[in-house]
Amino acid sequence: MQAESKHVATLIGSVDNELMERVARADQAAFTVLYNRWAGKIRYFFLRLYSYDYDTADDRTQDTFLKVLENAQKFDPDQRFSPWLYAIACNLYKNDVRRRKLDQHFREAAVAETSVEMPFAERKVEIQSSVKLVHQYLEKLDPDVKTIFLLRHAGELTIPEIARATGCPEGTIKSRLFYAMKKITENLQPHTINEWI
Amino acid sequence: MKSADMYEDYEKLLISKDYDQLNDEEKTFVHSFCDGSEGYFTMKQVLLQSRSFAEESNAMTPPTGGADQVFDRFLVQQKTGKRVAFFNRKTSVLWVAGLAAALIFSWLIRFPVKQKADPMLIPDVTPRLITEVKTDTVIKEVPVYIQHETQPDTHLPESSNEVVSYGGMVYVQPVSSVGENKEQRQGTNASEMGDLAKLAVTMN
DSSP: OHHHHHHHHHHTTSOHHHHHHHHTTTOHHHHHHHHHHHHHHHHHHHHHHTTTOHHHHHHHHHHHHHHHHHTGGGOOTTSOHHHHHHHHHHHHHHHHHHHHTOOHHHHHHHHHHHHHOHHHHHTTOSOOOSOHHHHHHHHTSOHHHHHHHHHHHTSOOOHHHHHHHHTOOHHHHHHHHHHHHHHHHHHOOHHHHHHHO | OOGGGGHHHHHHHHHHOOGGGOOHHHHHHHHTTSSSHHHHHHHHHHHHHHTHHHHHHHHOOOOTTHHHHHHHHHHHHHHHSSOOOSSOOTTHHHHHHHHHHHHHHHHHHHSOOOOOOOTTTSOOOOOOOOOSOOOOOOOOOOOOOOOOOOOOOOOOOTTOOOEEEETTEEEEOOOTTTTSOHHHHTTOHHHHHHHHHHOOOOOO
16 A cells, blocks of 8 residues: 555656556556546536536546546547546536436526525535636536537637547637637626626 | 637737737727727636636545545456446436337337238339330129019909000900800800900000
């Protein structure tokens, strides 16, 4: 156990792609480092997508990393790790949307739930956003648009990387990003903006 | 070029410059995305606030259970060759129902229900090339009913010598004196003649 911890400590400084090479050889220590580095971000991504449903977000985060283990040998070491990881997460979310058929009613229910702000207090959420309104209006967007917006701003991916992760053309990504920005802006009142300053 | 394609450049301007700092060329470019200084300002604020998502994302802790749980699950999966679920999935019932439906469907394809087809109900849609016109010989069958020729009971008074017609046939009441003895009949010709004189033949 101590040897394992020591091994983990030596790998902490390693870059993602090196760790992935080790994960492909079923190196548990490398996987632990990678997991600790990225699982929080993927969890946040799913939390936003599933409107703060922690159980589903945690479940999908675990599923994402199981997929990482299953497909580690398919990872291209010349590419960045994060777009590949987010692509797995996006596919899981897409499958869920297809399965659950997230209709308007589902989304409206999700918006109502978040606007009550109960989950924030009850669950001692780590999220301390100063712009809950932006978050709230983000909930009203279509799942596809919301995914792209989050990949851009939470995942910090470039537009070509988002295109690869989602399987959409770059032009579509740009249009959707602008559409998301426009929709959120339209909903904000001038006095809300003044409060931010 | 469509304005949406230049979105990255617009985003860069939003982050780096206020509206007042934009030159004329940049202002023209910016106006293809927003209505003016107010719209630009609002979008700038939204974009700056959206960047807080990244900070929040970095501060988020991984789910409980950790990497060990995922790795153990992976190892079990490798050994058994089956996927192991962390949680009881609600969709499992749907999977079973779907599998059952697929089995029934495949059974029906393999062993379809045998039914005698009514040839009258099956439309003949096979294409045919008609090269010549051939008239068909139609044999018309006419039913012929054969009945016993029955004489309807006739009740004619013996004394009368009426002539009764039966569809073209003439039935003549026999003269009553015909059946008498010849010897007796001799000399009674007059009365016979008298009887005959009464005869009247009618034809339909």
